[in-house]
Amino acid sequence: MSSNHHQSVMFKESIKELKLKHDGIYIDATFGRGGHALGILDKLGEQGRLIAFDQDISAIEYANQHMNDTRLTLVHSAFANMHQILSEQGLLGKIDGILMDLGVSSPQLDNAQRGFSFNADGPLDMRMNQTRGMSAAQWLTQADEVEIADVIYAFGEERKSRYIARAIKKFQIDTPLETTLQLANIVSSVVRPQKKKHPATRTFQAIRIFINQELKQLSETLEQTLDLLAPEARLCVISFHSIEDRIVKQFVRKYSQQKQLPKGLPIMDSGIQQTLLQDLGKSFANPEEISVNRRSRSAILRIAQRTTKTHEKC
Ligand SMILES: C[S@@+](CC[C@H](N)C(=O)[O-])C[C@H]1O[C@@H](n2cnc3c(N)ncnc32)[C@H](O)[C@@H]1O
Known part of the structure; x- marks a missing residue:
C-alpha cells in the first residue's frame, strides 16, 4: 500500500526557530510531502522565496501536483548540490534560513516497492533517488x-x-x-x-x-551552508539517530568555538579567530507529539545562527 501522507516532525519548533522574515529567501533541503515547506510559505510575504530540494522524484511530482505557489522553486537534486545550484543563481550569502529534516518520509517507508521497510515485502531497493x-x-x-x-x-x-x-x-x-x-x-x-x-x-x-550516502551528503552540505547563509540567518537540522546528530553537533561546535591563533599571524590583528556560527542549542519533540507520531520520538532539532562578520578584540 502506498500513501502520500507524511506528518512533519517538530513542525512548530522548527518554523519558529527559523525566525522567518517576511521577504526572506529560504531553503527547505528536504521537501518530502511539503509539510514544513507549507509552514514556511505561510509566513512569507509576496516577495519571499522558498527553494525546496528533494532527490526523490515522487516528492517533486507530488509538489508539482499539489503546490501552486510562485514563491516556491522546486529542485530535483541531492541537497549536496545546493552550493553549486545557488551560486549559479547569485545567491551565496543571501539565504535567510535553511531547514534540513533528514532521513526518509512516510510515503517512502509505506510504499513496499521502495524497499525501505522490513514490515512489507518488496524489492530490496532503498534508493531515495x-x-x-x-x-x-x-x-x-x-x-x-x-x-x-x-x-x-x-x-x-x-x-x-x-x-x-x-x-x-x-x-x-x-x-x-x-x-x-x-x-x-x-x-x-x-x-x-x-x-x-x-x-x-x-x-x-x-x-x-x-x-544513499546519507552521512557524506550531510557533512558536505553542512559545510556549504556557511557560504550560503546571510549574517544572522538560521540553520535548523532535524536528525533521527545519534550518528547523524553527532555530525551536526560537531559541525556547529567546530564553527562556533573561538580559537586562539598563534601571535603575529597577519590575517587577524586580534589573535582570536572569528566564529562563523553561534550555537543556539537543541530541542526534542514534546510528549504530546511523540504520543501521536512515533517517528518524532528520536528527533533532535539543532539550531545555529550565522554570525555577523565582526572581529572579536582581545
Ligand atoms: C523526513 S522527509 C522530509 C519531510 C518534510 N519536511 C515534510 O514536512 O513533508 C525527508 C525527505 O528528504 C529527502 N532527502 C533525504 N536526503 C536527501 C538528500 N541528500 N538530498 C535531497 N533530498 C533528500 C527524502 O527523499 C525525503 O523526501
Missing part, C-alpha cells in the same frame, strides 16, 4: 562479507553485524537476495528480538544510509 546508483540488493550481491559487516556496524551500530553479514552471504549461496522480507528474515535468524524494536531495524537503517 531511483534514477541513479546501486540498489541495496545489487550492493549486497557484489559486496563481500567484511564490507557488509562494516557497513552494518558503522551505520547501524549493530553489534551482531558480523553474524548478519555471514548469514547474508550463506543465504546467497543458494538463493538470490532480492526482497525486503528475505533480508528481514535473515537478520531475525541471528538477532534476538528486542522489546519494541524489530531485529532488522538497525540493519535496514545502516544499509539505507550507505546506499
Whole structure:
C-alpha cells in the first residue's frame, strides 16, 4: 500500500526557530510531502522565496501536483548540490534560513516497492533517488562479507553485524537476495528480538544510509551552508539517530568555538579567530507529539545562527 501522507516532525519548533522574515529567501533541503515547506510559505510575504530540494522524484511530482505557489522553486537534486545550484543563481550569502529534516518520509517507508521497510515485502531497493546508483540488493550481491559487516556496524551500530553479514552471504549461496522480507528474515535468524524494536531495524537503517550516502551528503552540505547563509540567518537540522546528530553537533561546535591563533599571524590583528556560527542549542519533540507520531520520538532539532562578520578584540 502506498500513501502520500507524511506528518512533519517538530513542525512548530522548527518554523519558529527559523525566525522567518517576511521577504526572506529560504531553503527547505528536504521537501518530502511539503509539510514544513507549507509552514514556511505561510509566513512569507509576496516577495519571499522558498527553494525546496528533494532527490526523490515522487516528492517533486507530488509538489508539482499539489503546490501552486510562485514563491516556491522546486529542485530535483541531492541537497549536496545546493552550493553549486545557488551560486549559479547569485545567491551565496543571501539565504535567510535553511531547514534540513533528514532521513526518509512516510510515503517512502509505506510504499513496499521502495524497499525501505522490513514490515512489507518488496524489492530490496532503498534508493531515495531511483534514477541513479546501486540498489541495496545489487550492493549486497557484489559486496563481500567484511564490507557488509562494516557497513552494518558503522551505520547501524549493530553489534551482531558480523553474524548478519555471514548469514547474508550463506543465504546467497543458494538463493538470490532480492526482497525486503528475505533480508528481514535473515537478520531475525541471528538477532534476538528486542522489546519494541524489530531485529532488522538497525540493519535496514545502516544499509539505507550507505546506499544513499546519507552521512557524506550531510557533512558536505553542512559545510556549504556557511557560504550560503546571510549574517544572522538560521540553520535548523532535524536528525533521527545519534550518528547523524553527532555530525551536526560537531559541525556547529567546530564553527562556533573561538580559537586562539598563534601571535603575529597577519590575517587577524586580534589573535582570536572569528566564529562563523553561534550555537543556539537543541530541542526534542514534546510528549504530546511523540504520543501521536512515533517517528518524532528520536528527533533532535539543532539550531545555529550565522554570525555577523565582526572581529572579536582581545
Ligand atoms: C523526513 S522527509 C522530509 C519531510 C518534510 N519536511 C515534510 O514536512 O513533508 C525527508 C525527505 O528528504 C529527502 N532527502 C533525504 N536526503 C536527501 C538528500 N541528500 N538530498 C535531497 N533530498 C533528500 C527524502 O527523499 C525525503 O523526501
